[in-house]
Amino acid sequence: MSTDLDTIIKKYKQGKREDLIPILQEIQEYQGFLSEEAIVKTGTFLGLSTTKIYGLATFYDKFRFIPAGKIQIKICQGTSCYLNGSQSIINKIREETGINPGQTTRDGSFSYEIVSCMGGCNNGPVITVNGEFHPHIRAEQLPELLKKLKYVIDND
Amino acid sequence: MEDLKSFLTEKVLLFESDTLASDTEKVLGQVRREKPAHPVVYLSSGTSSLIAGSDRTYKAIENYISENALEAELIRVGCTGPANFEPLVCVHIPGKNKLFFRNITEEKVEPLLNGVFHNDINEEDLAGQTGTKGFELWPGIPFMDEHPFFAKQKRVVLGNCGCYDPESIEEYIARGGYRSYVKVIRHYTYDEVCDIIEKSGLRGRSGGGYLTGLKWKHALNTNANARYLICNAKESDPGAFTDRTILESDPHRLLEGIAIGAYAIGASNAIIFIRSGSDHARSRLQRAIDSAREFGLFGHDIFSSGYNLDIVIKKEPGAFVCGEETALINTLEGKRGMPQLKPPYPTTAGLFGKPTVINNVETLMNVPLIMQNGPEWFRSLGTENSPGTKVFAVAGKGRMSGIVEVEMGTTIRTILEDLANGIKEGKEFKAIQLGGASGSFITNEHLDLSIDFDVLRENGIGMGAGGFVIIDENTCMVDLVRYYMEFIRNESCGKCIPCREGTGRMLEILESVIRKPLNEEAGTTLERFKGVMQLETIASVMKDTSLCGLGQTAPNPFMSALKNFRDEFEEHIFDRKCRANICRGLRSFSIEVEKCTGCTACASKCPVNAIYGTRLQPFFIVEDKCIGCGICFDICKFSAITVK
Numbered sequence: 003m004s005t006d007l008d009t010i011i012k013k014y015k016q017g018k019r020e021d022l023i024p025i026l027q028e029i030q031e032y033q034g035f036l037s038e039e040a041i042v043k044t045g046t047f048l049g050l051s052t053t054k055i056y057g058l059a060t061f062y063d064k065f066r067f068i069p070a071g072k073i074q075i076k077i078c079q080g081t082s083c084y085l086n087g088s089q090s091i092i093n094k095i096r097e098e099t100g101i102n103p104g105q106t107t108r109d110g111s112f113s114y115e116i117v118s119c120m121g122g123c124n125n126g127p128v129i130t131v132n133g134e135f136h137p138h139i140r141a142e143q144l145p146e147l148l149k150k151l152k153y154v155i156d157n158d
Numbered sequence: 159m160e161d162l163k164s165f166l167t168e169k170v171l172l173f174e175s176d177t178l179a180s181d182t183e184k185v186l187g188q189v190r191r192e193k194p195a196h197p198v199v200y201l202s203s204g205t206s207s208l209i210a211g212s213d214r215t216y217k218a219i220e221n222y223i224s225e226n227a228l229e230a231e232l233i234r235v236g237c238t239g240p241a242n243f244e245p246l247v248c249v250h251i252p253g254k255n256k257l258f259f260r261n262i263t264e265e266k267v268e269p270l271l272n273g274v275f276h277n278d279i280n281e282e283d284l285a286g287q288t289g290t291k292g293f294e295l296w297p298g299i300p301f302m303d304e305h306p307f308f309a310k311q312k313r314v315v316l317g318n319c320g321c322y323d324p325e326s327i328e329e330y331i332a333r334g335g336y337r338s339y340v341k342v343i344r345h346y347t348y349d350e351v352c353d354i355i356e357k358s359g360l361r362g363r364s365g366g367g368y369l370t371g372l373k374w375k376h377a378l379n380t381n382a383n384a385r386y387l388i389c390n391a392k393e394s395d396p397g398a399f400t401d402r403t404i405l406e407s408d409p410h411r412l413l414e415g416i417a418i419g420a421y422a423i424g425a426s427n428a429i430i431f432i433r434s435g436s437d438h439a440r441s442r443l444q445r446a447i448d449s450a451r452e453f454g455l456f457g458h459d460i461f462s463s464g465y466n467l468d469i470v471i472k473k474e475p476g477a478f479v480c481g482e483e484t485a486l487i488n489t490l491e492g493k494r495g496m497p498q499l500k501p502p503y504p505t506t507a508g509l510f511g512k513p514t515v516i517n518n519v520e521t522l523m524n525v526p527l528i529m530q531n532g533p534e535w536f537r538s539l540g541t542e543n544s545p546g547t548k549v550f551a552v553a554g555k556g557r558m559s560g561i562v563e564v565e566m567g568t569t570i571r572t573i574l575e576d577l578a579n580g581i582k583e584g585k586e587f588k589a590i591q592l593g594g595a596s597g598s599f600i601t602n603e604h605l606d607l608s609i610d611f612d613v614l615r616e617n618g619i620g621m622g623a624g625g626f627v628i629i630d631e632n633t634c635m636v637d638l639v640r641y642y643m644e645f646i647r648n649e650s651c652g653k654c655i656p657c658r659e660g661t662g663r664m665l666e667i668l669e670s671v672i673r674k675p676l677n678e679e680a681g682t683t684l685e686r687f688k689g690v691m692q693l694e695t696i697a698s699v700m701k702d703t704s705l706c707g708l709g710q711t712a713p714n715p716f717m718s719a720l721k722n723f724r725d726e727f728e729e730h731i732f733d734r735k736c737r738a739n740i741c742r743g744l745r746s747f748s749i750e751v752e753k754c755t756g757c758t759a760c761a762s763k764c765p766v767n768a769i770y771g772t773r774l775q776p777f778f779i780v781e782d783k784c785i786g787c788g789i790c791f792d793i794c795k796f797s798a799i800t801v802k
Contacts (some may be wrong), residue, residue, distance in 0.1 A: 020510075022492040023475050061494045061651075064434050064476030081397030081591065081627045082553040084641055117435055118478075118645070121399035122209035123553030124242040124560070135209040142792070 006032065007040055011047045022048055026059055035066045071106045071113035072155045076130045080119030083126035087141075091127050092116060094141040098148050111155055112148070162189070163453065166331045171340045171453075172461065189332035190322070192290075193252070197230040197275070199223075200248040200256075202320060204237030204406045205399070205438055206560070211263050212245035218267035219247075228275075236407020238320030240307050241553075241560035243285055246320075249274050254294045258285040258302055307558050310576050312565040314539065314547050315523045319407035319561075324442055327449040330410040336455060338529035339414045343421050343463045348378055351422035355525065358533035359545045364390065364518035364623050365593060367544070367611035370525075376505040377423045377513040385425040386514040388490070389416050389522055391432045391439075392474055392481040395594025396645060398625035400551045401519040403561045405432070405439035408523070409446035415522030417456065417467055418529055423515050426466045431486055434474050443471060478595075478649035482706045483508075483516050485651070496653045497706035518623065520549055540566030544610045548621070554591075554628035555582050564609060571605040578628060586631040589722065593622015595642045596711030598718035599629075620714070634740035635723045636730045640668040642715040650708065657709025660700040664716065667693055671730050674743035674786060690731055694720070739801050745786040746802050751776040753798035760790035760799065 010028050014021040022044070029040045036059060045052045059065040075095065079088050096102065099112045106113040122128040125137035131151065139147075169182045178186070191198055199219055203212055216234065223230050238246055243260035250256045251274070259270055260283060273279050279296075286302035289295060302308055313319075322329040330336070342351055356371025377385055389412070393401040404412060420428040432440050447469055450456055456467050472490060479485045480495040487509050489495040508514025524546060528536045540546045544566040553559050556578030564573060574580070574590065581587050589599040598619050600607075607613055614621050629638070647661040667689035670682070697713035704710045720727060729735050736744040749760075749769075754776040761769040761777055768784045771777030779790070779799075791799045 019492040020490060023489065024472070027473055027475060058492075058494055062475035062477050064474075079396065079645075080553075081594070081625070081638075081641075082559075084396070085554060085627075085629070085633055085638075118394055118396040119399055120209070120435065121205040121402055122241075123206075123397065123399065123551070125206070125209050128209055135211075137209050137211075 007043055011043060014047075017048055019048065019050070022050070022055070022058065023062075026055075026065060030065060034070045035068055066104065068106055069110065071111050073112050073151050074132055075112065075114035076117050076120075077114060078118070078120045078122070078126065078128045079116045080123065080126075082119075082123035083128060086126040088127035090141045091129065091139060091144065094144045095148075098145055111152060162328055166328060167453065170331055171336055186332040189328055191231075191233075191250070194231070194250060195252060197228070197252065198250040199230060199232045199271075200235045200250070201232065202237055202244060202246040203234040204244075204403055205436070206237060206241040206403075207244035207246065208438065210244040210261075214264040215245045215247070215262055215267060218264040219271070222267055222271050233323050234325075235322060236319045236324045237403045237561060239311075239316065239560045239562060240285075240558055242558060243560075246285065251275075255287045255289040255296055257287050257296060257299070259283045260285040306576050306579060307560075307562070310568070310572055311563055312539065312547050313563050314527060315404070315520060315549055316407075316561065316563045317527075318411060319404065322408075324407055324409055325445055325449075327410060327446065327453060331453075334530065335410055335526070336414055336450075336453075338526050339417050339421075339455070340461060342418050342529055343460060343465045348422055348424050351418065351529070352378055354533050355422065355528060358528045358536040359543070360521065360524055360528060360536065361544060361546075361611060362518060363520035363524075363548065365621050367615075367621065370517065370521055373505060373515055373517075374419065374423050376503070377425075377515045380506055380513040382513050384427070384510075384512045385423050386509045386512060387416060387420040387423060387425045387428040388486065388509070388514060388516045389428065389430045389519060390481065390483075390486060390516050391430055391436075391519050392486065393519070393623060394433050394474075394478050394481060395596075395623060395625050397553050397591070397627045398551050398594050398623055399553075400549045400561055400624035402433070402436045402439050403551070404519055404523060404549075405436065405443055409439075409443045410450070411523055411526055412443075412519060413446055413450055413469065415525040416469060418525050419515065419517060419522055420467055420469075421465060423513070425515075426468065428467065428469045429490065429509075430469065430471045431480075431490065432471055432473055434476050440471060440473065447471070477651065478645075479651045479706070479708050482708060485706070486516065487514065494651070496651045497708070499705065520624070541608070541610045543612050548609055548624070550624050550626040552578050552626045552628065554626075555585065555630040555633075556580070556628040557582050566610050567608045569606050569608050570600060573609075573626065574605065574628065581628065581630050587628070588631050588633060589629045589635070591627040591629060591638075591715070592625065593620050594625040595645050596620070596708070596714050597622045597625065598714050599635075599722055601722045618718075620711070632738050632740075634736050634738040635719045635726050636668065636672060636736070637738075637740045639716050639719045640665065640672065643668055643712070646708065646712045650712075654703075654705040654709060656700045656703045657705070657712060660696050660704075660709070661712055664693060664696055664700075664713070668716075671727075672736070672741040672743050686731070742786040742788070745788065746781055747779050747784060747786070747788070747791060747799055748781075748802070749777055749779055750798045750800060753796050755796055755798075757795070759793050759795070763789050763793050765789065 025044050041052050041055050045055050077092055095114055099107055101107055103116050120128050129136050129139050219232050245262050247259045247262040248256050286305055287296050287299045288302045352371050352374045360370045361367045391401050416428050458466050474480055477495045480489045482497045483504050484498040485495040504514040537545050547563050547565050549563045552562055558579045562577050589601050643665045647665045650657045650661050652658045670686045697717055700713050701710055734744055739745055756774040766783050766785055768780045769777050
């Protein structure tokens with residue numbers, strides 16, 4: 003793991019401040035989240051203190067500091083999806099998984115986040131499960147969907 | 159392939175005369191698939207069609223072709239526009255007009271293609287035909303361009319969208335692409351390009367409406383050793399997806415626009431700042447950049463003109479405020495995306511302190527066309543002060559939705575009634591939300607205003623970047639305003655106090671308005687009234703004193719909703735009623751005794767155990783306990799539960 007982090011960081015040869023966000027983005031793409039090790043390494047490489055990096059990374063929504071679940075759900079909360087009832091989808095997922103957006107369930111299976119407009123406005127409410135779109139989703143379909151997903155990862 | 163590349167470079171891009179040799183045109187016609195020798199199937203592949211399942215349709219068509227050993231080509235094209243026709247399939251049989259079919263999900267593929275190849279077309283799937291001279295008509299099938307969705311559009315910026323394979327640079331060049339860029343860098347000076355764009359009267363399409371040519375001149379006339387052009391594809395307003403559709407459907411024209419813009423200000427670095435969710439658009443754009451580089455269109459000393467250009471994509475790390483110019487620059491510099499005081503404007507001191515021009519996607523899409531057709535052509539479109547066209551993402555409760563492009567000067571009513579074809583399910587029209595979370599509502603009285611920067615501004619409406627959300631009577635305005643306020647509260651960067659605290663306070667007050675009345679003590683009622691009285695003051699202070707556009711425009715939805723729907727607000731505040739039955743806290747449910755069978759379904763699902771009764775006898779709801787969640791309403795099979 004640590005050698006891979008090094009190779010990612012080393013790609014940015016010049017090591018300037020403006021490389022910070024791309025480095026963090028690439029690490030997150032690779033690890034799925036920003037580990038403490040990654041942040042310390044990036045800080046050492048760029049000559050920035052870890053607090054500065056945390057300060058920056060927490061400012062932006064897209065960075066996460068705990069591993070994402072095996073199943074990542076994104077719920078569209080654009081205006082169209084909102085008008086079509088995406089709030090009830092969010093409530094249902096919160097109820098079913100017992101976590102808030104950005105968190106991961108204890109067994110590491112689920113995490114979800116709320117995003118603004120995915121561009122499927124006439125198919126709302128839209129969610130994605132590991133990148134796969136589920137248009138016209140209804141709150142009452144969710145328990146079964148989640149159960150099915152859980153079954154798949156448990157038997158994987 | 160290599161031959162085609164050198165052919166296109168020599169005979170098209172570097173060809174000096176405006177009209178190409180006739181044998182060149184012949185080859186280009188083949189590249190454009192004008193007269194195909196075998197059937198061609200086109201499938202739309204933008205995000206909205208992916209959501210509707212176009213990937214599965216693609217596989218199904220592929221299977222069909224290989225199973226039947228057909229000599230047919232299958233091509234993914236960009237988004238044509240009507241989102242509720244997705245997945246949209248177009249079949250071109252040699253010698254005949256193109257036929258469009260709508261909503262072709264995977265299971266419909268086989269019957270559809272069977273029908274088309276055996277001249278037995280299912281009318282239900284049919285969207286229309288498009289014709290060119292010399293092709294046989296399909297009798298009795300309407301033309302696509304006569305469809306109300308297309309008839310009143312003027313597709314200029316979107317002209318290429320849905321017509322060609324966005325991953326093929328050859329096809330773009332065959333459609334006349336990159337020629338004006340090559341001409342510009344070889345024969346024009348920086349000033350000349352700026353002049354042409356200024357003369358055309360092109361105004362920034364992100365909502366501000368500043369003259370693009372003038373902006374470029376500001377940057378060009380600074381004394382600096384490096385300049386930057388940034389294409390702002392951040393678009394993250396909830397309900398706006400125009401930029402993303404353009405990126406997915408016609409990435410090469412955007413690149414050409416960026417390249418011309420960068421040349422005009424003498425920049426050799428251009429950056430595309432793209433929104434983090436649009437992975438599909440990003441990969442397409444990256445492929446487009448790579449293939450343009452292979453053609454030698456970007457790089458060092460391009461076509462021996464002495465001009466160098468490099469275009470890179472930067473992914474936004476997730477903050478709404480990054481769309482603001484100075485915040486965007488901070489993000490690119492690796493800092494927190496917080497806005498800064500202007501002046502200095504980015505055109506004098508922007509990225510790394512160098513002059514920087516930031517343009518919107520749609521603005522840059524217009525640039526190659528202006529260079530190609532001349533500023534007079536552009537002036538002939540639209541109105542006197544707002545020439546050109548405007549792209550909107552029509553969404554919400556209209557019968558049709560999708561990406562549309564209309565000439566400036568078209569009325570809002572035209573878009574609502576002709577393009578969107580009115581409101582779904584015959585409901586009453588309530589309002590149109592123009593321009594996302596910081597835009598305002600347009601009601602009946604303003605429907606006849608024309609789309610024009612100045613006309614809208616005079617009426618206190620911002621053009622916005624392209625969000626056009628149609629709202630029907632079933633929507634609660636108070637709830638919608640609360641939704642926008644919550645969005646802005648979450649996205650406020652926290653740098654200046656009016657925005658950080660103001661959005662939070664406004665949200666608190668709006669939430670108190672829609673909270674359940676039964677849990678209130680005397681004090682909370684008083685507080686709610688006090689809060690409501692302060693809403694307008696807070697809004698005006700935020701408008702006047704916030705640092706950047708985000709805070710200044712944050713109260714817009716509230717202000718315009720209050721102006722137009724005051725009665726609805728008063729109903730919520732005084733009568734504690736929500737006429738659309740959306741606000742949870744203000745709903746009350748009751749069970750109709752005659753209809754209830756006592757099946758216990760509702761009682762077992764009630765999260766607060768507010769439903770009592772004996773099995774097989776009518777149940778009842780204890781109002782004091784009810785939280786208005788509506789689960790019982792959804793679950794009842796006998797529609798015995800009514801909502802008030």
